[in-house]
Amino acid sequence: MRHKKWLTTVAASVMALSVLAGCGSNNSGESNGSAATGSNGAANGGKQFDNMELNVAVFQGGYGREYWDTIAADFMKDYPGTKINITASPKIAELVRPKIVAGNPPDFMYIAGSDNTPILAGLIKDKALLDLSDVFNAPAEEGGAPLKDKIIPGVLESRSSSPYGDGKVFLAPYNFGVMGLWYNKTMLDDKGIAVPKTWDEFIALNATAKENGRALFTYQGLYPGYLEEMIVPSIYNVGGQEALDQFYNYDPEFWKSDTFKQVWGVLGKIASEDNALMKGTIALNHTQAQTAFMQGKAMFIPNGTWFEDEMKDAPREEGFQFGFLGAPAFQADQPAVAMTLIEQMVIPAKAKNPELAKEFLKYLYSDKSVKLNAEKSKGVLAVKGAADQAKEFISESTYNVYKAVDNGMTTVNGAFKSVAKGSKYNPNDEVFKPISSIMNKQMTIDEYSDKLYKIYTDIQQELKDNGAAE
Incomplete structure (x- = not known):
């Protein structure tokens, strides 16, 4: 299912931010990558890390998991001696939540799907994500422009990537829909x-x-x-x-x-x-x-x-x-x-291998990865020109939607501001779940309005009490 957490709003008539994300698959499982023994280390000059094993958790929805298995194998070839273990599931939050609570989270996570994204909101609220700004400020290629220059304009500056409004990137953009x-x-x-x-x-x-x-x-x-x-x-x-x-x-x-x-x-x-x-x-x-x-x-x-x-x-x-x-x-x-919507990838602050996780994240934005993602997942990465790189792998009708945005279709996106730490409210649930009661005529729009007025008032008070109100 589609990912639904945004943390600011932007409207534009250019290809701006952010799918959801694909929807449910019923398969899940782990893939333990073998350490590569070849000599294809040209991409990294035989770079070594104190810890050469990376634990990756990904949402397995409409985009599937083949891209992740393939890009992990490619990374291990290009970084001889590394080992990537992939856990994939439509209900990835259920699998990683106990590990996060125990202080032993995966090193790298791609979290999407309506049932899973509340865990991201919790990590943001608890300030439990690693600052990724250095990844995007570093050159995308040796001696080249910084990686941030490859990302669709406005994405990294928005709260979808910079949730605290301080310009620091904590959520890396993946596919956009x-x-x-x-x-x-x-x-x-x-x-x-x-x-x-x-x-x-x-x-x-x-x-x-x-x-x-x-x-x-x-x-x-x-x-x-x-x-x-x-x-x-x-x-x-x-x-x-x-x-x-x-x-x-x-x-x-x-x-x-x-x-x-x-x-x-x-x-x-x-x-x-x-x-x-x-x-x-x-x-x-x-x-x-x-x-x-x-x-x-x-x-x-x-x-x-x-x-x-x-x-x-x-x-x-x-x-x-x-x-x-x-x-x-x-x-x-x-x-x-x-x-528009962008899915997100994160590295938990308590990840055991943050340096290798950052190197893997950077690798995902390579031209090879962008095209592989389109081929295997039929997804369009949130980088400049990705729709054209994906053209041969996506349907004409889907490509035309992306190009309509590229050519000036008005787009808008947004997400709820972070609630106070310890808040009892999940804004997405509070706003959207009661709509079912409107649609089946169990609640009037006026009753819904009164309910949300009170909830917003409570959330504002919580933010004020926590010193977080704007």
């Missing part, structure tokens, strides 16, 4: 149905959807965080960066604002209008909802650029083609907006 609403392009083209440019046009398509034997909309019901992909762009569309700052920085007044009323009003219409929400949506996991959409049971669904590869083997209606529209605007003269 573009997110919004998807549809069956073949179906819309064949029926002469125009892609909705506004939310009013979107809601008006409910009748058309019914005529074509499907609901208007579905989403990954057990994981309502996917709705972020339409909510966040819509907040920006209505209220701009100021409204996003309110939302992500816990201003209680956001929940009484006109921006909130307009954006959540769309959800209210989907919940209340007959046929708008596909029946049974609330109880579906991500693969079930996505399969139902591809089988023609709903016209639209939120997801990211990993969608097509993740569901490559899923059944679908005849002629199905992926189409992407971002999030519709509220006014006809406003552009559609897409959300």
Whole structure:
């Protein structure tokens, strides 16, 4: 599943930040790499480390694990004598949490997936991550420009990488995804149905959807965080960066604002209008909802650029083609907006082998690794030109989404500011989980607003008590 933790907001009309991340695989396991005995040490001049063994933990989702196994093998060849042990699982947090609590974390972690990312929030809150600034300030190649110059502009400066706002990098960017609403392009083209440019046009398509034997909309019901992909762009569309700052920085007044009323009003219409929400949506996991959409049971669904590869083997209606529209605007003269997201890699502060972990991290940004990542995972690394390097390995429709952003599609991203240490609140859960109660009509939007107003007030008080309020 997609990764969902951001720690600041940025909006741009260039290829900016940040998927989620791919979604679930049911396989997990460990791979113990053998120390390479060859003489291919040209990349590092036979560099030696006090500890030549590295323990790596990675999320195994829609991107799979083949890239990690392959890049680890390549690293061991280029760094003779090293040994990399890889643990991969869709539920990687469950595997590493006991080790972190015991003070014996993996040396390197790639954490993604909605069920796993709270552990990252905890590490940030506890200031338990290693400062990686020196990795990005060092030359990417011998005598060359610093590694930070290869990263997509704005990423390292944002709180997605620099969570404390002090310019120090604690979270290294991995794959980035573009997110919004998807549809069956073949179906819309064949029926002469125009892609909705506004939310009013979107809601008006409910009748058309019914005529074509499907609901208007579905989403990954057990994981309502996917709705972020339409909510966040819509907040920006209505209220701009100021409204996003309110939302992500816990201003209680956001929940009484006109921006909130307009954006959540769309959800209210989907919940209340007959046929708008596909029946049974609330109880579906991500693969079930996505399969139902591809089988023609709903016209639209939120997801990211990993969608097509993740569901490559899923059944679908005849002629199905992926189409992407971002999030519709509220006014006809406003552009559609897409959300972007970057997955993150970290080195725990208590890692036993931080120096080798840093060397491995730097290796992941090599041109060879960027292309290998595209080949094996169908992912696009958050480095300049990665989409073009990945072109031969990703579908034309997915490539076109990346290039649309590259060529000026308005994008937005953000994440919640860190809560106070010891806080009882997980902002993502507090905001998104209750939306299920709105969609199944157990909670009104006004009740939801009152609930979140109180929670934001409490979080602000916690930050003030901890001396962390801005």
